[in-house]
Amino acid sequence: MKQVSGDDLVHRTIETAFQCGYRLIDTAAVYQNEANIGEALKKLLPKYSLSRSDIFITSKLSPRDHGFENTEKAFMKSLKALDCEYLDLYLIHWPGVQKLKSDDPRNAELRQESWKALEKLYSTGLVKSIGVSNYTVDHLEELLQFSTVMPAVLQLLEETTVRALAAQHSKSTAQVLLKWALQHDVGVIPKSVKAQHIKDNIFLADFHLSQLDMEALGRMHTNSRFCWDPTKVK
Numbered sequence: 001m002k003q004v005s006g007d008d009l010v011h012r013t014i015e016t017a018f019q020c021g022y023r024l025i026d027t028a029a030v031y032q033n034e035a036n037i038g039e040a041l042k043k044l045l046p047k048y049s050l051s052r053s054d055i056f057i058t059s060k061l062s063p064r065d066h067g068f069e070n071t072e073k074a075f076m077k078s079l080k081a082l083d084c085e086y087l088d089l090y091l092i093h094w095p096g097v098q099k100l101k102s103d104d105p106r107n108a109e110l111r112q113e114s115w116k117a118l119e120k121l122y123s124t125g126l127v128k129s130i131g132v133s134n135y136t137v138d139h140l141e142e143l144l145q146f147s148t149v150m151p152a153v154l155q156l157l158e159e160t161t162v163r164a165l166a167a168q169h170s171k172s173t174a175q176v177l178l179k180w181a182l183q184h185d186v187g188v189i190p191k192s193v194k195a196q197h198i199k200d201n202i203f204l205a206d207f208h209l210s211q212l213d214m215e216a217l218g219r220m221h222t223n224s225r226f227c228w229d230p231t232k233v234k
Contacts, residue, residue: 009193014044015040016198024055026191030062037081038082059090062093062098089129097110112143136233175200179204
C-alpha cells in the first residue's frame with residue numbers, strides 16, 4: 001500500500017484486491033495510510049465474510065522512530081491506527097536513523113535497541129513475526145550477533161526493464177518481472193491503485209518463462225538502485 005492514501009482510494013484499492021483474492025496488506029508508518037486501511041477493513045472484512053485471521057497485515061518502523069522506547073510507541077501507534085489487536089509482521093523499514101549521518105555510530109546502537117523492542121513485542125504476542133527491510137549482509141551479520149529472535153523476513157526492492165519478453169508473452173513488463181521473481185521462489189509485494197493492474201499482478205498462472213527467458217533476465221542485472229543506498233549506512 002505504498003503511497004496509497006485517502007479513505008476513498010484506499011477503500012477502493014483494498015476492495016478490488018479482496019475481489020481478486022489478495023489477502024496480504026503491506027503498509028508502513030511512512031506511507032501515512034494506516035488509519036485509512038483500518039477504516040477500510042472495518043467495512044470490507046464483514047462485507048466479504050472475512051475475519052482478521054483471514055488476512056496478513058505487515059507494517060514497518062519509520063527511520064525517525066529508532067530506539068527502544070520510540071519503537072514500542074511507534075508500534076502501538078500503528079496498531080491503533082490499523083485498529084488491530086495484533087500485527088502479522090512488523091519490520092524495521094531502514095537500517096539508518098532519520099537526521100543522522102550514514103556513518104554515525106549511533107545508527108548501529110539505535111537499530112539494535114529497535115530490534116530488542118521488536119523482540120519484546122514478539123514475546124507478548126502483539127506481533128506474530130518480526131523482520132527487517134533494506135538490510136545489507138553486514139547489517140544482518142551485526143543483528144545475528146545480539147538477537148535472540150531471528151528475523152523472519154528480509155524485504156528488498158529491486159527493479160529492471162524487459163519490454164521484449166513482455167511483448168513475446170503478450171504480457172505487461174510488470175507481469176514478466178513478477179513471474180521471474182516467483183520462478184526464483186522470491187515473494188513479491190506489488191503495489192497499485194488501478195483495478196486492472198491489481199488483477200494483472202495476481203493472475204500469472206497462464207504463462208511460464210523458459211530457461212532461456214530466465215537467463216536473459218538474469219544477465220540484465222546492473223547493480224543499480226532506485227532508492228537510497230543502505231550499503232552507506234554503518
